[in-house]
Amino acid sequence: MIYPIVIYGDPVLRKKAVDIEEGSIDVKELATDMFETMQGAHGIGLAAPQIGKPIRMFIVDGRPLEEDGMEDFHKVFINPQILEETGDPWKFEEGCLSIPGIREDVSRNPVIRISYYDENWEKHEDTFDGMKARIIQHEYDHIEGILFTDHINNLKKRLLKGKLANISKGKFDADYRTKLPAKR
Ligand code: NI
Secondary structure, three states: OOOOEEEEOHHHOOOOOOOOOOOOOOOOHHHHHHHHHHHHHHOOOEEEEHHHOOOEEEEOHHHHOOOOOOOOOOOEEEEEEEEEEEEEEEEEEOOOOHHHHHHEEEEEEEEEEEEEEOOOEEEEEEEHHHHHHHHHHHHHHHHHOOOOOOOOOOOHHHHHHHHHHHHOOOOOOOOOOEEEOOOO
C-alpha cells in the first residue's frame, strides 16, 4: 500500500515519535508499505511520521545512489537509538520528500553508532559512516521531530521562510501523492 507523504507544516513532523511495542503492530507489513511508498517517490529514506505515524521506525535504501557499498543498504530501523556521533562534521546537500523542491547543505558528523531492532525484532548495534550515516541521521531526526531545514544557518532559514510557507499551502511540484497540513 502506498501512503501519501505528509508535507511540511503538519504537526506530526514535529512530534517526538514513541517507541513501538513488540507485537503491537505488524512491522513487516508496515516496512513493506513504507518501501513501496518511498520507491514510488524516488526517495532513499522514509520515516514513519512522514506517512502520518508518530512511531519510532524508519527505512533506508541507498541503492539508487549507485555508490560502492550501498548494494546491501536496504534496511529497517525500529526503536533506534543513536549512541554516538563522531568525526569532523562534513557538509552535503540534503532534500526531503516532505519538503519538495528544497535542497540545502547540512553539516553532520561522519560516523555514528546506533542500536535498533530490525523487522524480525532482532536487536543490532552497528557503526555506519559517510552517506549511510547521513541518511540514517536525517531519518533519525524525523522521529525526533527535527527536519533538515532546522540545521541550516539563520540567514538561510530567513530566506527559506516564504518558500516553506508556500510548500505547506501546496505550492510545489511532486510526482508522488502528498498530504497537505490541515488549514488553520
Ligand atoms: Ni526527510
